[in-house]
Amino acid sequence: MAGLTKSPSEEREGLLSGVNTPSVSEPDTSKASPFRQQSTRLSLAGIGVLLGLILSVFYWLRVPPRLVNNLYLGGQTLRSNGTQKFKRTVLLVSIDGLRHTLQSKHYLDRGLTPHLLDVSKKGLRAKFMKPVFPTLTFPNHWTLMTGLYTESHGIVANNFWDAETDSEFHYNNISSCWEPHWWLGEPMWETAKKAGLITANLMWPGPAKTLSGASPTYFVPWANKVSLDTKLAQILDWIDLPLSERPQLILTYEPSLDQAGHAKGPYSREVNETLRYVDGFVRDLHDSLVARNLTEIVDVIFVSDHGMTDTSHPELVYIDDLLGENGWKAVKHEDGWPSMGLHFDPSANASHYLDVLLTAAEDNSEKFDVYTPQTMPERYHFAHSSRIAPVYVVPKTGYVLTTRAEGDVGLSKGNHGYDNNDPTMNAVFVAHGPFSSTAKIAHDKQSSSYRLRGPFNPNKGWHSTSDDTYVMDGFQNVEIYNLVMKLLGIPQAEAAQTNGTTGFWDIFF
Ligand SMILES: [Zn+2]
Numbered sequence: 001m002a003g004l005t006k007s008p009s010e011e012r013e014g015l016l017s018g019v020n021t022p023s024v025s026e027p028d029t030s031k032a033s034p035f036r037q038q039s040t041r042l043s044l045a046g047i048g049v050l051l052g053l054i055l056s057v058f059y060w061l062r063v064p065p066r067l068v069n070n071l072y073l074g075g076q077t078l079r080s081n082g083t084q085k086f087k088r089t090v091l092l093v094s095i096d097g098l099r100h101t102l103q104s105k106h107y108l109d110r111g112l113t114p115h116l117l118d119v120s121k122k123g124l125r126a127k128f129m130k131p132v133f134p135t136l137t138f139p140n141h142w143t144l145m146t147g148l149y150t151e152s153h154g155i156v157a158n159n160f161w162d163a164e165t166d167s168e169f170h171y172n173n174i175s176s177c178w179e180p181h182w183w184l185g186e187p188m189w190e191t192a193k194k195a196g197l198i199t200a201n202l203m204w205p206g207p208a209k210t211l212s213g214a215s216p217t218y219f220v221p222w223a224n225k226v227s228l229d230t231k232l233a234q235i236l237d238w239i240d241l242p243l244s245e246r247p248q249l250i251l252t253y254e255p256s257l258d259q260a261g262h263a264k265g266p267y268s269r270e271v272n273e274t275l276r277y278v279d280g281f282v283r284d285l286h287d288s289l290v291a292r293n294l295t296e297i298v299d300v301i302f303v304s305d306h307g308m309t310d311t312s313h314p315e316l317v318y319i320d321d322l323l324g325e326n327g328w329k330a331v332k333h334e335d336g337w338p339s340m341g342l343h344f345d346p347s348a349n350a351s352h353y354l355d356v357l358l359t360a361a362e363d364n365s366e367k368f369d370v371y372t373p374q375t376m377p378e379r380y381h382f383a384h385s386s387r388i389a390p391v392y393v394v395p396k397t398g399y400v401l402t403t404r405a406e407g408d409v410g411l412s413k414g415n416h417g418y419d420n421n422d423p424t425m426n427a428v429f430v431a432h433g434p435f436s437s438t439a440k441i442a443h444d445k446q447s448s449s450y451r452l453r454g455p456f457n458p459n460k461g462w463h464s465t466s467d468d469t470y471v472m473d474g475f476q477n478v479e480i481y482n483l484v485m486k487l488l489g490i491p492q493a494e495a496a497q498t499n500g501t502t503g504f505w506d507i508f509f
């Protein structure tokens with residue numbers, strides 16, 4: 001960060017030229033008295049305070065004023081871009097299936113996304129963002145909106161059967177899956193609207209309306225094969241609206257990378273081409289914000305819902321072989337994929353079939369696990385919901401559950417949905433705008449205090465700052481809701497309860 005140079009007169013007069021410097025006289029050790037020792041201590045304390053003042057003034061002087069201003073840009077505060085007044089604005093962009101962990105072979109490390117990397121260098125990125133289990137599109141997009149784990153927000157898979165209402169949720173059956181009763185929790189656009197903000201939703205996976213009847217101010221429903229140019233034009237239309245109509249929270253969704261990953265696998269030419277295509281959108285969006293002088297007014301946050309693993313040579317596990325013909329027939333509903341939630345017919349001996357599956361899992365521990373809500377790993381936060389099937393078969397990464405009838409027909413070359421601790425399931429987090437500028441100041445502050453205090457105070461929250469890139473430690477996507485609340489200046493008291501960590505973002509502000 002470039003420091004501001006002091007003017008020669010400041011240099012001559014000193015930074016605190018109006019302050020009287022206390023004179024420090026030689027202590028007279030021959031006549032040491034308790035009073036004299038006390039006054040010496042007081043003088044030393046005075047010097048300490050003065051030094052502290054000088055250091056802090058020096059610190060603020062080396063931070064460009066524009067960045068200091070970012071600390072005060074929030075809520076309804078207005079800032080001019082030179083021609084118009086703007087409120088702080090958050091643009092949250094989800095690139096479905098953009099797999100990211102800081103290691104080779106992941107999507108951002110292929111040399112195909114120079115603009116996304118450039119934006120992350122100007123701003124910051126996380127080492128990775130961990131999705132919730134199951135690592136599927138709809139559960140994770142609703143977690144990003146609500147800050148809740150799957151068991152709390154109710155979207156427990158892309159497709160599932162709900163025993164309570166005897167009805168089926170299926171992500172591509174809009175007439176039923178948009179029913180507000182499915183979507184528990186409060187999405188960030190609902191909270192923002194309650195706080196009096198205008199919001200816009202461009203195809204974010206989720207409903208048009210929640211149970212309370214709330215909907216985004218502007219809503220563009222999902223449609224496939226809409227180009228990123230069209231989406232960019234819509235975003236800019238919103239940003240160019242007059243202040244009284246302009247949204248402060250804009251959500252955007254792009255599915256093409258996930259589609260390429262499923263169809264051809266994460267190492268395919270098609271995925272690489274789509275990475276270039278998405279990167280072109282990142283470039284155009286950034287250029288458009290630069291042209292409007294909005295890069296210190298609009299926070300752009302790129303996220304994804306999950307990663308993508310190679311399943312081009314899948315190991316098949318035949319669930320009907322495991323259960324036997326009668327056992328498979330007794331399954332009335334199957335939830336999710338690639339995991340399989342099983343609801344047995346009430347007349348069937350479900351506990352017997354559970355024992356059969358548990359024994360099979362013991363014999364094939366490298367291939368899959370079998371859980372009930374009581375034995376589900378705590379870290380999945382996937383147990384306390386009546387919508388979660390009583391028996392869940394969870395394959396290990398690369399294994400695929402199927403039946404003899406289905407075989408490997410229609411299997412995709414890439415997939416997700418596996419254990420959220422698997423690095424190939426990790427998602428991306430890149431932020432650029434007033435937030436990243438403020439976060440860097442906070443980081444510099446911590447770094448300097450780290451240097452002053454020695455090696456026993458690790459600079460928590462930051463992985464590395466090599467190559468001028470600020471890389472945060474990995475974190476889970478349940479934290480995103482609270483970040484957006486903070487950026488929009490919505491107080492904690494007005495925000496919804498989430499599974500995010502209290503104070504998680506405090507060190508960045
Ligand atoms: Zn997805």
